[in-house]
Structures are given as structure tokens and as C-alpha cells.
Amino acid sequence: MKGFYGEFGGQFVAETLIPVLDELDKSFELLKCDKDFNDKLNDLLKNYAGRPTPIYYAENMSKKYGCKVYFKREDLLHTGAHKINNSLGQALSAKKMGKKRIIAETGAGQHGVATATVAALLNLKCTVYMGSIDAKRQSMNVKRMKMLGAEVKVVDEGTKTLKDAVSAALRDWVSSCNTTHYVLGSALGPYPFPKIVSHFQSVIGKESREYFENLGIMPDYIIACVGGGSNAIGMFKGFLDVESVRLVGVEAGGISDKDGEHAARMSFGKKGIFQGSLSYVLTDKSGQISNVHSVSAGLDYAGVGPEHSFLKEIKRCEYHYARDKEALDGCLELCKLEGILPALESSHAVGYFIKNASKFKDKTILINLSGRGDKDLEIILENMEGAI
């Protein structure tokens, strides 16, 4: 069935959005092969966003843990995370489709900032939806989006986090889809969004593959954090066909296995329909979406991109989780050993690596640093009093 990855995906949205999703799909299929569009996008990715991002060999960490650790430095991009890859691609597409306004949802604020930034650049009106809890814990990003000229709509409903920001953005889009494009920030939602986002993020995997091919080796493991899953799918895309490379997605294990205290969809969720697609979801048996928790606003989400569910099902990728504490420890370790402050999202990948270091002995590991941690400083300090 079109729009599915195995049994996952689909278009579980209001009928009103079907023509606009079809228009989006058609337009994307044309644009992704359009030379002018790709030239413009590649120029912006290079000269505006700062691509290609480097791959850094972490000597100190490698020495300490007895393996070769590399980091893909998406944190060095303009606006501080991989989110700019997708926002640039989608906003340019929106412009080509004649839309005057873009909307976005954001959890940690990185996608909101990236979208507000490209809206300013491309002279598009921009509204960003953000849950009130996230707006509070990421207040600097709220200010930043406003400085960039975006309207930030704080959502004070439900869990007051990313789930409700997505719902509010979907409600806006149902009313405004004639004039507005929804720059969905992760590889989830109704088809064709998972395909579009993974396409614009696949640049991460392409550059990484090229780097290792030039070295004449392949990593044994690639580790990336998974909220909605956009940085991970972008990275994994570059290596899906290399069977020797083990692909590991790390979710937010929160504080415990208890319902509402984590966001580990692959470990504790089940198949369900949520915000546009069928995927693994944290839901109860009566169909209500469960509360979630993560120290990182960007991973605090009850659903996951459908392609990840498919990759889990066919056993091409493995999914694990890191607890809040392990992520915070990973963050601090990377600061101290390498002088890099990772975002709390990426810190989950680092935390998982450290916790399981013995398993990686003598191996080559590539970790995707999807974003930088400046935005998380307050949370890190609050949680690590005494350790710093």
C-alpha cells in the first residue's frame, strides 16, 4: 500500500488534508529531481547552514574506552542542530508551491528555531507551536524564534509538550492548508512527511558514508538518538545496504520503566495510530496516548517515525534506551574528555555508548551528534548539581 513501510505509516489524518498531502507528494517528487531546486538547496546548505559537517575522531574518548569513536558534527550547523537541513528543504519547497506562510511544531526548540530562521531568510510568515512546559524549559529558544520574526504560540493543553504542539499545528493546518505549508520537523506524521524529512536528512548519512569510504573502512556501529527519529533516519539511510554496519537507535529511557516516566516506544510501546501514521506508540489498551517523560524536550514524544518501526521489525536496526541520568553523564563526559557540549538528545546516544562501552571494545563507532547543548545548559545544571 502506498505510503507504508511494511505495515507502518499511512495517512491517518482529516479528509481535508488529503488533497494537500497529494499536492505535497507530487511537488516533492518533481522538486527532488529538479536541478535548480537542488542547486539552490545545496548552495544554502553549504554557504548558509555550514555543510558538510566534519567527522571528528575523538582521541581521548577512544583511548579511555578502548575503541575508535567518531562523531558526526551536526551540532556545528547554523542554528545548532541537524534540523536546519529539513527546514531549509521544506521551506524552499513551500516557496516553490506558492505558499506564503509556514508553520512548525517544536519540542526542544531546535526545529522551531531552524524553521523561524529559514522563514526569515526566505521571507515567509512563520508560526511555531510549542507546549507550555517546553516553552518554559527552553525559554531562550522561544526568545530566539521571536527575534527571528516568528509568532510563537504556546500550547497549554494536554501534556503541554511536543505531542500537543503537533496537534495544534495539525489543527492550524487543517484550517489554513490552502495558503500554509506545515514544516513537520521529524520523520513522522502522515505520508509523505516521513519520506520528505528522511530525504532532506539523508545528507547526514551520505557525508558519513563518503568519509568512511575515503578511509577505506566502515564503522562497526552507528549510534543515534531517536525522538521522532529524523537525525537517526538521515544517518541510517547512508548505511542501510551495508550489512556489516550495526545501526543503533537510542530512545529516552526517562527515569524508570513505569508508564509516563519514559519515552521508549520501541521497548515499551505497541503498534498504534498516532498523529498521522501507524507506528510504535506509547498508548494504553483503551487507545489513549500515554504521558511521556524525558529530561530532553526533543525526545519527549509518544510516537516514533514509521520507518524506524519498520527497520525494527525487519531487524535491520536495533533500538535501546538511555535513562535521563545516563544521558546527563554522557553529556558531562563528552564535555570533559573532548570539550564538546552535546544537546541532551544526542547525549542519550553518548550515554548509551558509555554504559555499554565493554561491548564496543576494539570496534569503530560513529555517533551522530545531532545538536549542541547550549540550549540545555540550565537543565543540565539543575540536574547535575554537585557533579559539575
Add this chain to the structure above:
Amino acid sequence: MKGFYILGGYPDMKKFEEVFKYLAEKADFVEVGLAYNDPVADGPVIAEAASKVVKSNIKIDDILKIVEAYKKSKVYIMTYANIFYQYGLMEFSQKYGKLINGVIVADLPNRMHGFFYDNGFDIPIIPFVTPESREEDIEGLKGTKADFIYFVGVRGVTGSNVNFLDDELVEKVKFVKKMTSKKVVFGFGIKTKNDTEKVMTYADGFVIGTEAVKRQTDTTQFKRFINSIIE
């Protein structure tokens, strides 16, 4: 076809029972909503009411027991896809297929009906038409086994404002009737008797949701409102 949407279990089971019983005798059909905590198609009134029902942990089976006890008119269940999916698509069908006349699933567009049917659901799913629907989409509804086609009159959520005599809207409804030979029920945005009179000049029916749910907490007011529309 005069229909009303009420939310199952709101504000409590006793009041829901009273309003359902009343409607089952008065209206041509009743839409019973099953609360969901991510109701993207609902405006603030229904969304807030749904949030209270979710917190009170009312079971679907309890709501349908009331439907079974008092059903006189046609009954359609309206909710979101995950509610049916977690219940079990086949299980829900087997249990309630004879009791209810159809389902309205806010996040199940027409092209996804096959997903439900392929997984064992065999209760008629009411198809949607919107102002955006294309000719080929409408043509595809000709063979629907549902009792009617649900015309979502607004680009937006429940409770929004609509110009019911907008030429484009009127023509679209007429086109759907002609193309599919099915009855068309107008939903979303209807608030008053005056609105229903306008809608009934070109549609076969209407459904009122937000204004009914607003009054579910006060059954006297609720009955008065229903009477003001029906009589």
C-alpha cells in the same frame, strides 16, 4: 435527517444516559463520541469535555451498554482511529456490528477505509467529503455501503463559523448528491435552528455537535435546546 453528537460518558454516566435516552427518542440519529486524548479534529468545547472523560477512565463497553439499552434511532460512533485499533478492529466489529449503524472516524480519510476493512472491521465507515474534495475522490464514494456521506463544511475544527449559503458550498453538496446518489449530512459549525434551516435547503441532513456537548452538563437546558432545533 436530524442528528446530534454527544460525548459518551460526559459529564458523567448518569447525565450521558439521560441525554442519550432523550435523543434516541427525538432525533433521527445520534452520534456518540468516544473520548480521545489527542482529538485533532475537535474544537475547544469537545476537546475539553473529552479530556475530562479520559481522566474519569470510563470504558467504551459501558458507553455502548447504554446505547444498547435505549437505542431507538440510528446510532453512529464517532472517534479516532487508535481507539478502534487498540480495542481490536475485528473484535469491535464482532461485538457491536449489529448494534450500531456505522462509525465516523475523524482521522481515517476515505482512502484508508481499506486498512480497517482489511483488518477485519466490517461496520460501515461513513465517508467524508470536504470543500477541498476533488471530483475523482467524490466519484470513488459511489459504492459506499454507509447510510450517508458526511460533508465537513469547514476548513477547521468542530465549532467553527461557516457561511451556510456560500455558493461554492451549496454547489459542492448538490454535486456530491448527484454524483453518488447518497444522502449528504452536513456537519461542523451548525449552532442554531436558523443554521439548520439554511443547510436543509440543499442537504439531506445535519448534525450538531459542539452546541449539544456544551449543554450535556445541564440536562434541562440540553432538552430545551434539542426541542428548539427539532420542533
